[in-house]
Amino acid sequence: MKKIKQFVILNLIVCVFLLAGEVNKYKKGNLVIENIPEIPIKLVKNLNSYQDVRSAYFLDWLPDDKGILISTRFSDVAQIHQVEFPGGMRRQFTFFDEPVGGGWGCPDYSIPYFLFSKDSAGNECDQIYKFNYLTGAYDILTDGKSKYGYYLWSRKGDRFAFTSTKRNNKDFDIYLGDLTGETSHKLILKVEGNWSPVDWSFDDTKLLLHKYISANESQLFIFDIKTSNLTEINPVDKKVSYDIARWTKGDKGLFYISDEFGEFNQLIYYDIKTGNKEILTKNIPWDITTFDLSPNGDTIAFVSNENGIGKLYILELPPRKINLINLPIGWVGGIKFKPDGKNLALTLNTYRAPGDVYSLEFKNRKLIRWTYSEIAGLDTTRFVAPELFYYETFDSADGKPRMIPAYVYKPKKSGPYPVIIDLHGGPSGQYIPTFSPMIQYYVNELGCAVICPNFRGSSGYGKTFLTLDDGYKREDAVKDIGKLLDWIEKNSEFDSKRIAVVGGSYGGYMVLACMVHYSERLKCGIDFCGISNFVTFLENTADYRKDLRRTEYGDERNSEMRDFLIKISPPTNSHKIKKPLFVVQGLNDPRVPVNEARQIVEAVRKNNVDVWFLLAEDEGHGFSKKSNRDFYQQALVLFLEKYLLK
Secondary structure (H helix, E strand, O other), X not given: OHHHHHHHHHHHHHHHHXXXXXXXXXXXXXXXXXXXXXXXXXXXXXXXXXXXXXXXXXXXXXXXXXXXXXXXEOOOOEEEEEEOOOOOOEEEXXXXXXXXXXXXXXXXXXXXXXXXXXXXXXOOOOEEEEEEOOOOOEEXXXXXXXXXXXXXXXXXXXXXXXXXXXXXXXXXEEEEEOOOOHHXXXXXXOOOOEXXXXXXXOOOOEEEEEEEEEXXXXXXXXXXOOOOOEEEEOOOOOOOOEEEEEEOOOOOEXXXXXXXXXXXXXXXXXXXXXXXXXXXXXOOOOEXXXXXXXXXXXXXXXXXXXXXXEEEEEEEOOOOEEEEOOOOXXXXXXXXXXXXXXXXXXXXXXXXXXXXXXXXXXXXXXXXXXXXXXXXXXXXXXOOXXXXXXXXXXXEEOOEEEEEXXXXXXXXXXXXXXXXXXXXXXXXXXXOOOOOHHHHHHHHOOOOEEEEEOOOOOOOOOHHHHOOOOHHHOOHHHHHHHHXXXXXXXXXXXXXXXXXXXXXXXXXXXXXXXXXXXXXXXXXXXXXXXXXXXXXXXXXXXXXXXXXXXXXXXXXXXXXXXXXXXXHOHHHHHHHOOOOEEEEEEOOOOOOOOHHHHHHHHHHHXXXXXXXXXEEOOOEOEOOOHHHHHHHHHHHHHHHHHHHHO
């Protein structure tokens, strides 16, 4: 009896230490782990197939019918591969410990090089490299320390334009360079802000430049390389957003995407000499997300975002005839014409199939599959289809209740289901129902319903909707989630007593804000590299991001705005978070610095709440390495099993 009492007392002491903030901390490779129990072997095995899925994305065409360049992952991170013909073997070109981007071949086919980029441990300090796809030799072309990006080959292929912040670590100046490296770099335009080259004129004498100001404002310019003359295209006395832009053959006009004439991004033709504009997609009431112009200039392929579904269209010029291409329902991206104009490459992703590369043969409109990414033995016929629904929120639009679009995944068995609310980042992001093994795991293995709302501030629903959360309206997006909780409570299919919120980046902030405002209605939350305090975030995010984020969130240097941002920030209200929290962060994150995670972890632990913390020392904004991502997902499932399902 005495031993039993001693055992009980000892356990009480342990509990007191844990409640007082004692942390079980240990390391596993580059992962720093706090309060996360050992992952059961059974859970690891159950997740294996869902975690071993691959995908492939189109990068570029190779010359002389040597096939295509794709991005896919064979080991820990995505690398560049060659596929010589449809269904052919994937030949790996790059072998690095960090993921590789780019993969754009030189237009001069006598020069067997493509350009790619790579950072270090997620710091987003991208460097530009050249790679000889005949010999396998590669070399760095930049200084190894500044940030580079937006590299763009000239049409002749003798040089490329790119941006770099090396002058002041803040502004994206425009440079020219060639394959000889740093000695060839020439600063051709000093700028303030976030600029990028988007297209070369056909005679290679001019550059089309894009200046990004915010999610709903940008500008286009023509830069004459010889004279250094900079001319704004279509200057108007209102906020206009531009996206992809291309010169017409002969350099007499431009095709570009813009929201100048309505709520949505439209494809527009602009005559440089007269300034006349023609809307080419006026009958498509959705955002045009991307397009490509055929080499001979007589055809445009473009994609529209229709409530998160990608639709591919072909526009024939000059008759202005538009045809919808019949593709599986999903998301379409990465479109690019083959240099002979006879084929269009694209990446297609559906809820039942990971991203894979296809080409559309124009002569007979035949869709040809190039890659067959492994699905690790998963039976994707069991995968649950997302269902689109709308729910009423707290305010009105045009005299009617404002409706919030959302997708829901429901188990095939009867409810009521525990619910996971998945909050996207951005904040101007959008939930798009693509292939997601983890969502299907939640549904099929955990028996949870997953709801993915496109709350106000999301893109894809018009420029008015996009700005409804700006500045002092920040918490209106949080209220949208409160109304979703009301909707769940009224629907008997769902268990309103068991709801979790999960989100990354801005979605991480949304998780924390929901935990502040609706703690009594939630079981737990998972915050992945999320903003916790807007003031410390704006003060410490990378210099080249500060002004862009101030446009969205407000300028913390203004005393009134600063007071507001501090007032709504989760650490200020951390005493209201009374439910378990899981915080995940990359140490080298230049967007949301690591202190955003540490301060909310420390604050919430004072509430005698179980807070799990996972820090990856070799990651940045998100986990790019499969081994790190696998452990995070295993811990996430364990957290949900403990705090949502039980």
